[in-house]
Amino acid sequence: MKNLLTRIISYLFESISLWFEQDKEPVELSVKEFESMLLKGIAESRNDFQIDNCIDLIKRYKGEGAEYEAAIARLDRAIILKRYLISTPVKASVKRYQLS
Structure with missing residues (x-):
């Protein structure tokens, strides 16, 4: 499942890149659209x-x-944080705390 998700995300980025390359005219995007699209891409990066x-x-x-x-x-800032999260290993054990 994780491999499939990675392939889908890679395909999405390749499609966006090809779309920009095919279109020689500058693409009109608002700053909000630009930021939203890229923040989503950064968040989904593996x-x-x-x-x-x-x-x-x-x-x-x-x-x-x-x-x-x-x-x-x-x-x-989002890129720096995501690179940190990718490079930081996840601990295998998680302590459970009982609520008293």
């Missing part, structure tokens, strides 16, 4: 390669203004 695909998409989008700069800052 490895560094998928995060690198998100970074490539960020580099292709050219925006201006304070709203754009704030969105880029939030995306940067």
